[in-house]
Amino acid sequence: MVELDVVLDDLAAESAELDRLVAALPAADWSRATPAEGWTVAHQIAHLAWTDQASVLAATDPEAFARQLQTALDNPSGFVDEGAAEGAVLPPAELLLVWREGRDELTKALRAVPPGDKVAWFGPPMSPTSMATARIMETWAHGQDVFEALEVHRTPSERLRHVAHLAVRTRDFAHLLNNRKPPTTEFRVELVAPDRTIWSWGPEDATQRVTGTALDFCLLATQRRHRDDTDVEAVGADAHAWLDIIQAFAGVPGPGRRPKADPTAGPKAGSEADPKAENG
Structure with missing residues (x-):
């Protein structure tokens, strides 16, 4: 409790x-x-x-x-x-x-x-x-x-750790939702927290790795940002592929948001960015 x-x-x-x-x-x-x-x-x-x-x-x-x-x-x-x-x-x-x-x-x-x-x-x-x-x-x-x-700045809080943790834990679920076989190896995820400390998951010696700020990782995992508009990086083919389908929510996958560099950028119907596809 x-x-x-x-x-x-x-x-x-x-x-x-x-x-x-x-x-x-x-x-x-x-x-x-x-x-x-x-x-x-x-x-x-x-x-x-x-x-x-x-x-x-x-x-x-x-x-x-x-x-x-x-x-x-x-x-x-x-x-x-x-x-x-x-x-x-x-x-x-x-x-x-x-x-x-x-x-x-x-x-x-x-x-x-x-x-x-x-x-x-x-x-x-x-x-x-x-x-x-x-x-x-x-x-x-x-x-x-x-x-x-509302164009109001929100200061990132330590509560982002919950969002990041959920995204890491749902790695395999995200693969299954996208009709992909989950990777058999564990990933190392290292994120820079709002207080500049490091949050980490997975073995330190893992060859498949994801790094970035916790804020950008959470924005990506909830499909509030396109991957190209974040500082999240991957090492290893499986880790790269995960970042293309990552989602911390339970709903059917959505196409997410277009990159800001796209002149037609904006949320797409059916995406968690909308949030049409998301069921919590």
Whole structure:
């Protein structure tokens, strides 16, 4: 429970940072377009609220969640959009309340999961701690779209470690989603943290290596940046190939964002950058 408590505290802090930003907005700014095509600030917050509610359902009523999962499988490209659109029409104050209440419900639901149990999800089942980590990832990623839409600088925090950790752990899952065989060898990942220390995963002597700043790695793993617009580098063919398909989220793969050097650059429909393809 200690580890879960720590992750839930970081989830609360990540949510609070975004909450402070949007709570101060005039109503008109909730309709401002974000880098995700067709999604406003309201869509981004509505999606977070929707996914929190889905997480609560998964943790408290597996049978009901199984029905929701089937709905998602029947409409893989539209059900996320529909959930966001439904919440986005709410008045900002009401939407903000729905999101806050859902966050509180999720914290209680994850604490109540029996030790050793896993919670079903749109991807592989997760422990309560892993699900809370996934919520940090998604809150950070969708928050990034909101911060960019409002042209507000966000200082990277140590909470990025959760996002990076999830991206590393889902390496094989990303390969399977792209109909590729996962590599058989471990990778070494070394990232420069916001405090300039090094976060690392994998054997020190691994020949397949990934390096860069934690911020750019997380932007790439959540498909908020094209690989060409990050400082993330790879050594080894398998590591290079991974960076082309890396994703920290559970949804179907999306094409991501075009490089900024592309004169037609912008988010593509169906990408996590949109975030159409993402299911948390």
